[in-house]
């Protein structure tokens with residue numbers, strides 16, 4: 001019950017136990033095409049360039065930034081938490097000229113401020129994070145997308161922590177590039193990074209297309225701009241591999257492809273609305289349970305992600321001792337936190353397979369028991385009840401709707 005990685009859906013684990021197949025086996029290339037179509041559904045996009053980057057979520061981030069940004073290109077980065085700093089670091093390694101908008105942890109960035117900075121700085125790209133698990137906040141993207149499209153700025157977002165638990169509308173919100181991972185609300189293991197790229201973004205990076213010697217024929221044409229400084233994360237090469245020609249690049253990670261495929265199938269079978277609803281009620285029940293217990297929640301609750309809540313560690317309580325007893329006595333893991341929040345808050349996730357009533361209720365019950373053992377000043381006997389009430393109201397409303 002941490003902020004990820006989380007327990008995988010059993011069907012994802014089953015899918016991963018299947019035999020390996022060759023990368024040009026028609027079953028494999030068929031699966032690759034299915035994965036592209038499935039993730040168009042997950043991302044709410046018609047982008048042709050929708051595929052997997054092999055590696056953890058940051059492989060997706062790095063592929064986008066290293067392929068789109070040349071040394072000296074300007075990128076504007078609103079930083080709402082730890083992962084905003086990661087975007088800056090990767091952009092810095094690429095040699096981009098970076099301007100940041102720093103927001104206090106626990107808040108999100110005001111779109112008006114973004115518009116002002118775009119006018120002043122005139123960046124090629126705006127890079128941001130949707131859900132930043134470090135602060136539990138979910139940055140609204142619709143208005144930022146509209147601004148970027150108006151000023152002709154490429155709009156990239158890392159939606160690893162939010163995808164599958166919070167709305168993400170790639171086409172409607174004018175996103176040019178989005179990358180995610182499986183180990184949060186999609187309910188899979190870390191190690192595959194689904195991405196989607198708009199036609200405009202693909203046009204831009206295609207200017208740096210390069211074909212490896214040894215594969216190149218007379219029919220191939222290279223781009224006019226400097227070569228991308230990473231081979232593994234060269235998106236035009238990866239697009240050539242996933243595209244019609246299937247030009248060899250890396251060996252596609254077969255088992256991770258099975259996992260990514262199953263995650264998307266589960267998401268689409270349950271249905272986007274139902275999945276988001278399940279995450280919303282789990283997040284609400286967890287937050288209400290904690291508050292009723294007398295604990296204080298972290299950050300601006302108006303912008304909290306559905307799938308993770310930050311909660312202050314009560315005064316005079318050893319946060320790490322509580323975490324370790326939860327793990328060792330109850331088999332339940334909750335998260336610690338980074339940077340300015342280190343030692344101040346725990347982060348409790350309700351994601352993917354763990355966004356279930358029994359997981360929420362048993363986590364609250366276990367936390368209460370351990371806090372009582374440590375003589376924390378909390379309200380006993382009411383937290384689990386509050387969460388149960390929250391779920392009962394939700395199921396009641398659902399059954400009324402169904403009628």
Ligand SMILES: *Cc1c(COP(=O)(O)O)cnc(C)c1O
Pocket residue numbers: 004056057058059083129131132133134158159160161181190191
């Ligand atoms: C969890 C998380 C990641 C994870 O990156 P990995 O490379 O898979 O460890 C990336 N971005 C955000 C916003 C996250 O919350």
